[in-house]
Amino acid sequence: MEVENKFVTIKGYVDGPPSESDFEVAFAVRVLKADQGSNDVIVKNICVSVDPYQINRMKNYSSSQTTSSFATRLVPGEGIDAYGIGRVVASDNSEFAEGDIVVGLLGWEEYSVVRGGNWLRRINSTEFPFSYHVGILGLSGLTAYSGFYNICKPKKGEKVFVSAATGSVGHVVGQLAKLFGCYVVGCAGSKQKVDVLKDKLGFDDAFNYKDEPDLKSALKRYFPDGIDIYFDNVGGEMLEAAVANMNTFGRVAVCGVISEYIDDGRRVAPDMLDVVYKRITIQGFLASDHMNVMADFISTISDHLRNAKIHALEDISQGLESAPAAFLGLFRGHNVGKKLVRISAD
Structure with a gap:
C-alpha cells in the first residue's frame, strides 16, 4: 500500500518566540510495508502530544549545547517525533500485529515508521479514551x-x-x-x-x-x-x-x-x-528516568480515574494542520490541561 504521508516540519531553526510561519505541512510518498527482517512497525497515528520542550529541539544549538538525547536537535524539512497513540497497519515485529493500538514515539504526521518497534507499548484496554494514554496515562x-x-x-x-x-x-x-x-x-x-x-x-x-x-x-x-x-x-x-x-x-x-x-x-x-x-x-x-514504575503508575492512576478520584484535563485540537497553532498556544497560555492533536478517528 502506497500513501502520501502528510507531516509537520520546521522550515528552519527557530530563534526566539515561534510563529506559524516557522512551520509547514509537507508531503512524502510512503510505502506502508514492514520489510521482512526489519522488525519495524508502521502506525497510522490517531492522537499525538504537543509539548513545550520541543522548542528546544528547534533552536540552532551547537553540539556542545545539546545536553540530552531527550532534546536532540530537529532537522528542518524532516518530521517531528512526538509521543502519541495509533493503530498498527503493518508489522515485522512479533510483539505487534496489524490492528493493535499502540503508544510510543510516533510523530506529527499521519503515519510513522517505528524502527525495531522501539518505545512502543500495546494498549489492550478500551476502558479509557485513547487520548488518556498520551496524557494522564502517558x-x-x-x-x-x-x-x-x-x-x-x-x-x-x-x-x-x-x-x-x-x-x-x-x-x-x-x-x-x-x-x-x-x-x-x-x-x-x-x-x-x-x-x-x-x-x-x-x-x-x-x-x-x-x-x-x-x-x-x-x-x-x-x-x-x-x-x-x-x-x-x-x-x-x-x-x-x-x-x-x-x-x-x-x-x-x-x-x-x-x-x-x-x-x-x-x-x-x-x-x-x-x-x-x-x-x-x-x-x-x-x-x-522512571520507566521502572510505569506499571505501578498506570495501575494507580487507572484506579483513581475509575473511581473519579482524579480528573483528566485535556485540550484537543483537530487535524494535523492544527499542530503548529496548538504548539504556539502553549507559550501563550491557551491550553487548559494536556495539549493534544487528533490526527485521525479511532
Missing part, C-alpha cells in the same frame, strides 16, 4: 507521578505549591498531593484556570500569577508557614520566589522551565544562601 502522567512520589518524597500534611497547575503535569501533581493528604496551592495564568483548580480539581487554593506584582509576597500570603514541596514547571522568577518561601529541608522537583524556553532573559537563579542554610533539595528529572 509520559505527562508518569512525570507527575514519579516526580511527586520519587523526587518530592511527600509526607502527609505537608504544604505543596504547583506552578502551571492546569498544565499537562501540574493538574495531575496537585490532585495526587491532595489524595496523599497534603495542603495544595496552584498558580495559573487566568481566572478561568484558577476556578478549575479550586472548583473541579479540589486544590485548597489557587491564584493568578499575572495579578501578582511581587511573587515572593504572594507566596508568603498563601503559605504563611512556608512551602515544603515545590513542583516546578516554569522556572524563572517563580522558582526564585518559591525557594525564598521554602521551609528547611524543602524539596523542589523541576520537570520544565517554560518561562525560559523562548526568553533567556527570564533566567533567574534562586538565592543559594537559602538553598544552603535551609538544606533545600532541587532536582531536575525526566519521565524516562
